Amino acid sequence: MKKDEVKKFLSSLQIYPTRSLGQNFLVNEKTVERIVAAAELTGKETVLEIGPGLGMLTSALLQKSQEVVAIEYEKKFVEFLKRVFADKKHIHILHGDVRTFLRKKVFPIKTQDYVLVTNLPYHITGYFFEHIFSMKHPPKKIIIMIQKEVAERIFAKPPKMALAGFFVSWYAKGKFLFRVHKELFWPMPKVESAVISLDLYQNPLEFWSQKVGFQLNEEDEKKIFQLVRLGFSQKRKQLVGLLCPKKDDRERVKMALQKIGKIETSRAQEFKVEDWIVLQKVLQKDLT
Helix, strand or coil: CCHHHHHHHHHHHCCCCCHHHCCCEECCHHHHHHHHHHCCCCCCCEEEEECCCCCHHHHHHHCCCCEEEEEECCHHHHHHHHHHCCCCCCEEEEECCHHHHHHHCCCCCCCCCEEEEEECCHHHHHHHHHHHHHCCCCCCEEEEEEEHHHHHHHCCCCCCCCHHHHHHHHHEEEEEEEEECHHHEECCCCCCEEEEEEEECCCHHHHHHHHHCCCCCHHHHHHHHHHHHHHCCCCCCCHHHHHCCCHHHHHHHHHHHHHCCCCCCCCHHHCCHHHHHHHHHHHHHHHC
């Protein structure tokens, strides 16, 4: 669907794109093809799409999957999509705010084995990543278009590790796939975009237990997450000061850092996932 076609359809629907809802429409078919190809669909999958809009990506997904479930916030788009795909029996178009489903931790789909493919409205990116990994039945794979700068933060490595990068790495094996220029959207957004893939671990605790060589449980995970959030709470500050506000306790943290091969002036962004796991174990052992 080209730019003029998008304008025509929106005009007929009396919809005027708003930045607050992230309504920037992809108008490049080659990019759509690359997104669908990245999902590696075999024709047997159920695909969940968030924010289908005018259905450009939806149409391509229907050709490669067994079933598509599309959740759309704008009621006029829902009505439009139902008319466009009226003859398609393997699509379910739902009207709703995806944040409601994320908050309730359940998507309206019957299978537990599905792939999520989406050009996500950028204003809900943060909310999406805060909730998607704790869904009752999260997707097995995610292909998602997000702001390029967010994608870069997610895949940054030490010494530029980010909090978002830690949590995405904890739950999934990710890959930065390709950049999408802002000129390929209408209206043209202010930022560049990128498509990334996330293959979710079936059991993150078991994965990281094998990675570090000792067993982790849910209580360990909770404590590691608390440690990481505290460490990133003021990224310019050194970990010693953040983890132990009281000066009397700082020697213990300094010793723990030394035991895992880190200097006492270390900062959160210099740590990879395994470092946080081992640091928590050492600190916990020193307390017992």
